[in-house]
Amino acid sequence: MIWDVFGTLTAVPALDRPDLLAKPVALALEQLGADAALVGVAEIDPALADTAEFCAAYGSPMDGSANCVVVAGRRGEDTRYAACLVLATTRADVNGLVRRRLNARKASFAPMDDAVAITGMEYGGITPVGLPAEWPLLVDAAVAAAPAVVIGSGIRGSKLALPGELAARLPGAEVVEGLAR
Amino acid sequence: MFDPKHLDTLVLFVIGIVSAPVAAYAFAHALRQRADAFTAVGKLTKNAWLGITGAAVFFMLLIPAFTAFSLGPFTPMFAYGGDPNYHPPGIMAAFQGPGSSMTLFWLAGLVAVMVYIVDVKPAIVGVQGGGQRY
Numbered sequence: 001m002i003w004d005v006f007g008t009l010t011a012v013p014a015l016d017r018p019d020l021l022a023k024p025v026a027l028a029l030e031q032l033g034a035d036a037a038l039v040g041v042a043e044i045d046p047a048l049a050d051t052a053e054f055c056a057a058y059g060s061p062m063d064g065s066a067n068c069v070v071v072a073g074r075r076g077e078d079t080r081y082a083a084c085l086v087l088a089t090t091r092a093d094v095n096g097l098v099r100r101r102l103n104a105r106k107a108s109f110a111p112m113d114d115a116v117a118i119t120g121m122e123y124g125g126i127t128p129v130g131l132p133a134e135w136p137l138l139v140d141a142a143v144a145a146a147p148a149v150v151i152g153s154g155i156r157g158s159k160l161a162l163p164g165e166l167a168a169r170l171p172g173a174e175v176v177e178g179l180a181r
Numbered sequence: 182m183f184d185p186k187h188l189d190t191l192v193l194f195v196i197g198i199v200s201a202p203v204a205a206y207a208f209a210h211a212l213r214q215r216a217d218a219f220t221a222v223g224k225l226t227k228n229a230w231l232g233i234t235g236a237a238v239f240f241m242l243l244i245p246a247f248t249a250f251s252l253g254p255f256t257p258m259f260a261y262g263g264d265p266n267y268h269p270p271g272i273m274a275a276f277q278g279p280g281s282s283m284t285l286f287w288l289a290g291l292v293a294v295m296v297y298i299v300d301v302k303p304a305i306v307g308v309q310g311g312g313q314r315y
Contacts, residue, residue, distance in 0.1 A: 069217065072310070091220030094308055108308045109221070181220050 003040040003161045005148040007059035011040030014153075014160055022121045022154020028130035028171070035169070039129075039162045041153060049124045049156035051088045063089045066149040066167070068128050070115040073104025081110060081118070085128050085151070085167060086140045090180035097179055098138060120154075127152035127160065128170055137172045140179040144168035200287075201241040204294045208234040211297065214305050222304040234297055237290030244287050 003011035013036075018026045020041045029036045048057045051065050065088040073080045080102050084092040092098060099107035116123050119131060128137050128151060143149055146164035153160045168175045211234055216227040224230070 067217075091217040093223065094217075094221035095304070096223055106307070107221075108310045109215075109218070111310050 002038060002148045002163055003042075005060060005064040005150055005161050006040070006042050006159070007055075007061075009042035009044065009058050009060075009159075011042045011161060013037055014039040014041040017041050017043075017158075020153060020155070020158035022125065022127075022130070024120045024130035025127060025154035025160075026130075031171075035166055038166055039160055041158050041160055043158050046156035049152075049159075054150075054159065055088070060150055063087055064146070064148060064150055066143050066146075066151050066164075068126050068152060069094070070110040070119070070126060071098050071102070071107055072110040072114070073099060073102030073107045075103065075105045080104060081132070082136045082138055083126075083128055083131050084138045084140070084179060085143050086180035087142050087146070087149070090140065090142065092138075092140075092179055093181050097176060101136065101138060101174075101176070121152070122155045125152040125154050125156045127154055128167060128173070129160065130154060131172070133172065135172060136174060137170055138176045138179055139168045139170075139173050141175055141177045142180060144175045196291075200291055200294070201238065203298070204234060204237040204241050204290060207294045207297045207302070208238050210302060215309065218305040218308050219301075221308045222301075224301050224304065230297060230301060233293045237294045240286045240290045 014021060014029055015026070015036055020043055021029065029039060032039070044054060044058065048054050051067055052062070054060065055062050055065060066085050067088050069084045069086070069092050071082050071084060071092075071094050073082065082098060082102055084094070084098060086092045094107050094109065112123055115126060119126055121127065121130075128139075131137060144164050144167065148161055149164050149167060150159050150161050151167070167173065208231065211227065211230045214227060219225065219227045219230065225233075
């Protein structure tokens with residue numbers, strides 16, 4: 001079962017519990033059509049939203065979680081954003097692949113205040129589902145190959161789980177080999 | 182206190198004093214950074230740099246301590262003009278790290294700390310939007 005990746009938590013179809021989703025996330029899930037049925041949601045303690053703590057508390061494997069990192073690429077006055085989805089056991093190569101993909105001179109983690117303001121999601125709950133349409137979503141090949149991954153839900157009080165192959169098909173998603181190290 | 186003939190001793194003495202806090206600063210700085218910043222700029226991992234700078238701090242404290250407690254085979258000869266009967270006062274001996282028999286480790290630690298400060302630190306501060314304090 002896909003949602004077994006939640007460990008001890010019990011998941012329900014995400015669209016059955018819109019109260020556990022940030023607004024842009026619920027909207028994006030509705031637009032997924034039939035695929036939305038593959039996405040599960042589980043309520044968690046908001047204090048345990050950090051991936052390492054979440055995995056330890058609920059018995060979910062670290063390589064079954066994916067972190068969503070928002071990167072800001074700058075060239076002169078121009079700032080472009082991209083989201084990277086990498087397994088929690090790995091880290092994104094921001095200054096290499098992501099910077100080149102954004103065609104930026106300088107790439108950095110987006111300041112959390114900016115990321116939160118632009119995405120309409122909570123700090124620590126940013127997820128690849130429901131990001132601004134113009135942002136590329138770079139998905140590491142290992143995420144795309146995973147049977148299931150836990151990601152954020154836009155709020156700290158819950159998590160989503162979905163098949164890696166669906167993460168790789170989200171709007172704007174590109175599978176990138178070697179994104180994570 | 183310092184004979185001008187032994188200016189090299191004075192220089193090493195000063196480097197010996199300054200290096201330990203500098204290494205400690207590098208370690209503390211590495212400790213406060215988010216782990217994925219290191220990978221993001223293509224450097225060694227956070228744990229690797231904690232290990233490297235931590236080991237540097239260890240040697241920079243260990244060597245003075247070692248020197249202070251073993252004014253014998255480990256006391257550097259150059260420090261007192263080759264006079265085998267001269268024993269430097271404790272505090273001076275304590276900071277004669279560069280002259281001790283473990284100079285190699287001390288030097289390696291110093292180089293590693295310098296690499297961290299001039300290369301790794303600016304890169305990881307930059308990738309975090311420069312928003313990191315100190």
